[in-house]
Amino acid sequence: MATKNNDGNGSGNDGGSKPLPGIDDVPLTTASIARLFDGCKIVLFDCDGVLVDSEPISLATLVDVLDHFGAPLTLEEVAERFTGRSSSAPIDHIRALTGQDVGAQFKPFFYQKLFARYETELFSIRNIDAVLDALKQRAIAFCISSSSSVERLEKTMRVTGLGPWFEDRIYSADFVRNGKPAPDLFLHACADMGHAPASTIVIEDSVAGVKAAVAAGMKCIGFVGGGHYAGQEEIAANRLYDAGADIVISDMAVLVAALGS
Template identity: 45%
Template sequence: MDAKRLIIFDCDGVLVDSEPIALSVLTETLGMSGIAIDEEGAAKRYLGRSLTTVRSLVREEYGLQIDDPFLTRMRDLLYARFSSELRPIHGIQTALDSLEAAGIAWCVASSSQIERIALCLSATGMLDRFSPHIFSASMVTHGKPAPDLFLFAANKMGVEPSECLVVEDSPAGILAARAAGMDVLAFTGGSHTGLLAYRDGLAALMPVQAFDAMENLLHLVAPARRPKDQPDA
């Protein structure tokens, strides 16, 4: 892996431990519409996907049109639980401090809507560390697993795709990073990673360099930054 100038973080499951809450709220809201699906099933179908993709998949599989009242119910439930329950991924502040000390820039590129990303970062005390470098799938035509969002983020940050490293937790995000021509690390430290559907989806993409301690991120990036004349530094 060559030296990187930019780390592109996904948000849910990478910066904040939100996936179990989000999956729970999604299954609850689908249940209100008569669709019974457990969190394993929801993870397999929808984890890491944009709202546009989720709406399309639900319509195709269940014939349900996710309309504005559905979205309002889901958003109200989700935001209430985020405000009271959401926590940052353990070690993320240490990782950001280390990147800053090493002179490596970062941004966030998430499938979530921009207001949800801002809420997640604000509720966990990280909004100031990412703003204004916050990019949402709503800013591009095609969400993950298409490469559009990562390419858009790199362009806005003034960095070539080959100089970017993506930190992702979902199969859709890993595929998007690869399609964008970017190196990618699979973060497996979120509390949702025990879900069988998640493990199966990630395993299908192996080999992927995975890590589960966010505070060790710089150690995975730093070897590529060692001087050529100090191979053992």
């Protein structure tokens, strides 16, 4: 079982020990983050880049797959266009560039390459188990609301060992007509869990995800501690703030401290 422990073992970016500055460069404090959870009944977690440090693996694999289908992009272009989006986005890109409809071929080919790498390279985000435990101790519900397919989420939960935390509380873009940045997935998950959008916090690493949370009328915590943002945390944080995030953090440990305060 591949997991990243709270002492930082495992691959990926460990992030900073302090939260990033807030809107208008006002420093975040444990108290200010704790206040965000006032009235919170449920937390919706994105998966890739929030629960698990999968984005570097996924983006690098996608570069290879796009090249295979004759629609090459650089790693930077792939990250800009497809982070936080469902698989329909790269399929549409291939169709637009080559005229090919690879809808039936894309996922099996991509997943074959991706899942082989998951077995040895995929780790959970540092301190995420402590965050989930802190939410459980405060009786705040939580679930996964991810652009990933059910198949990919099941693989992720198995490899990282995070599955028991969520059991059947896993919502995929497969469940709704419109993926992020549309609010459909978050609204579906929230309704199915029996909570109102106003009592919900979303934790997201992508602009598309933050925009979806804002459109759903939910609070949003941006996270830039994944390996795909290594060395670019402040730039990424500014993008998430511009998209509407309430706060942006680079280490899940700050949430553990806030929830325990």
